[in-house]
Amino acid sequence: MKRLLYTTAALIVLAACNNKPKDPKAQLADLKKQQAEINAKIAALEQKTGVGQDSSRITDVSVVEVAPTNFTNYIELQGHIDAQDNxxxxxxxxxxxxxxxxxxxxxxxxxxxxxxxxxxxxxxxxxxxxxxxxxxxxxxxxxxxxxxxxxxxxxxxxxxxxxxxxxxxxxxxxxxxxxxxxxxxxxxxxxxxxxxxxxxxxxxxxxxxxxVNADNLKVKADVPESYAGRVNQGDNVKVVVPDASDSLTAKLSFVAKVIDPGSRSFGIEIRLPGGKTLRPNMTAVIKIADYSKSNAIAVPVNAIQKSEQGSYVFVADNGTAKRKTVTLGATYGGRTEIKSGLAAGDKLITAGASELEDGDKVKVAQ
The missing domain is CATH 2.40.50.100 (RNA polymerase II/Efflux pump adaptor protein, barrel-sandwich hybrid domain)
Structure with a gap:
């Protein structure tokens, strides 16, 4: 009987020891760990479902107002100056x-x-x-x-x-x-x-x-066969002579009808006015206008993004980014013609668009 009483007392003491409260610092650490795990699970579910995301995030962007302009596409070639009489x-x-x-x-x-x-x-x-x-x-x-x-x-x-x-x-x-x-x-x-x-x-x-008669000069160049249907005698051209820091506008005075079988190209010539800065055998850059449109919508190339569904841009509308699908035309000089998808007056986002999603809040930089 006495042994039973001792055993019962020992069990009561042991139970009392197990019910002793934990250290507050340990409890705090356990709770923070549980909170971090819960927050991570919540963030993963929000990312997956799109529900509960922070809608207060605002992205700083730069915009330009879309306006009609004259757009011309050029074929750029390298040629050289020659004398008509040499x-x-x-x-x-x-x-x-x-x-x-x-x-x-x-x-x-x-x-x-x-x-x-x-x-x-x-x-x-x-x-x-x-x-x-x-x-x-x-x-x-x-x-x-x-x-x-x-x-x-x-x-x-x-x-x-x-x-x-x-x-x-x-x-x-x-x-x-x-x-x-x-x-x-x-x-x-x-x-x-x-x-x-x-x-x-x-x-x-x-x-x-x-x-050499340096008062009667011309520019000669070879045009790849792929441009045969886009280059014609009388086309407007820009001639830039880098070494002479000179440029001028002229017309194609000659376009060969025969394709060279070796180089798969055809020759062109542009007559030049005489000038003290121009000399035979100087390198010249020729820009042939093969497409031109007035009142065109042309935007910077870096404002255009691409996806599997096609090309798109973002416009700012009352502090919100809106995604617009666009149809592209020719590209020249860092600008691309937009055939459809944009209208005059749209606020095209040019900087900061790569981080945007449709409907994001934006702030236009002043």
Whole structure:
């Protein structure tokens, strides 16, 4: 009996010890842990269902007002400046150079003698032929005077006339041969290159002087075959010459009809006005206008976003972001034409749109 009483008392003491309150710090830690787990579960469910999200979040954005404008799309190509008149003058007969009358950079006129080759043998032949021609002329004139007076025979008169005319032709032929021993300017322009020296033997087609008319320039370029249906003679073009810090507007003066089988391209040319800053072989950027529209809606490219459903933009409407699906046109110069989906007066969001969802609250930066 006494043992039973001791056992019961021990159990009562043990129960009292188990019911002793926990330390407050431990209890607080347990509660915070439970709170964090509950908050995480709530956030996951809100993200999944879209219910209970914080609607007070406001995103700062920048907007531009959509307005009609002129939009032009250009095809950009690289070409080079060339001279319309860029030729090399050669002698027509081989010979030793005896005189040089011009130097590099000098302006020359068409037909001007630039270089003289040795033609001493021909000059002697010309002198001899001219002496014979003078005699033939005297004989012919006397025979003509006699024939006019009905003195002498007709045969004598005709023979004298024939000798005189033959002498004239002989002298003319010799003078033409002598002219072949010169280098003449085929065009008016500036001597661009000349490396000839006295005593040098000049050969036809090998030794010459390059002459360029820098007042009559053109731009040449090759256009890929894919643009064949979009580039036509008379199209407006912009020509930019980076090295000369110059630009101008012109028209296509020539468009080739044949596609080069090797490069799969066709040539174009644009005539340029003369200018002191432009030189042959300078690089030129050609911008050909292949599409133009007035009163078009064009927006910055960075305002357009894409999804599996298509392209879209955001507009600000009374402090709320609204998503609008758009149909895109051509893109040039960092702007894209919007064919449908936007209207004049819309407040297009250009900065901050990447973080938006339809219906988000926005604040327009001032």
């Amino acid at each position: 030729v090399t003058a050669y002698p027509q007969a081989p010979g030793t150079i005896t005189a040089i009358y011009v130097k590099a950079g000098q302006h020359v006129s068409r037909g001007q003698i630039l270089v003289q080759l040795d033609n001493s043998t021909l000059r002697q032949q010309i002198a001899q032929a001219e002496a014979q021609l003078s005699l033939a002329q005297t004989v012919y004139q006397r025979q003509k005077n006699l024939w006019d007076q009905k003195i002498g025979s007709e045969v004598q008169f005709l023979q004298a006339k024939t000798n005189y005319e033959a002498g004239q032709k002989q002298v003319a032929a010799l003078r033409e041969q002598a002219a072949m021993y010169t280098i003449k300017a085929p065009i008016s322009g500036s001597v661009d290159q000349m490396d000839l020296k006295l005593g040098q033997v000049a050969q036809p087609g090998q030794t010459g002087i390059r002459i």
